[in-house]
Amino acid sequence: MRGRVGRPRRRPERVTADRGYDHDKYRRELRRRGIGSEIARRQTEHGSGLGRARWVVERTFAWLHHFKRLLVRYDRRHEIHEAFLALGCCLVCFRRLQNSF
Numbered sequence: 001m002r003g004r005v006g007r008p009r010r011r012p013e014r015v016t017a018d019r020g021y022d023h024d025k026y027r028r029e030l031r032r033r034g035i036g037s038e039i040a041r042r043q044t045e046h047g048s049g050l051g052r053a054r055w056v057v058e059r060t061f062a063w064l065h066h067f068k069r070l071l072v073r074y075d076r077r078h079e080i081h082e083a084f085l086a087l088g089c090c091l092v093c094f095r096r097l098q099n100s101f
Contacts, residue, residue, distance in 0.1 A: 014038055063092045 014036040017026075022042045030037045065071040067088045075081045 011035060060092075064088050067091075 011033065012035055015030060016038045017040070019040045019042050021039050027037055027039065064085070067084070069075075069084050070081075070088050073081060075084070
């Protein structure tokens with residue numbers, strides 16, 4: 001008997017989130033699914049360090065969204081989209097290295 005088409009889903013071990021997701025509802029749902037949570041608490045001092053990893057991800061997305069083909073996904077096949085994503089990452093790295101010299 002065949003299952004669903006595609007790669008089998010993998011559950012993440014941990015989820016990192018900002019203060020916007022600080023609610024018991026989200027924590028309970030993650031716990032129910034067996035996923036660890038790292039959610040910043042509201043009404044606390046800044047400086048937990050959670051924003052550092054998030055900033056790197058958002059900056060990388062911003063760099064990749066300069067390529068319209070990645071910003072608006074026109075391709076139906078995920079292989080083609082992944083190929084253009086890899087090409088975009090190569091171009092971003094090349095430009096960063098080129099500017100460092």
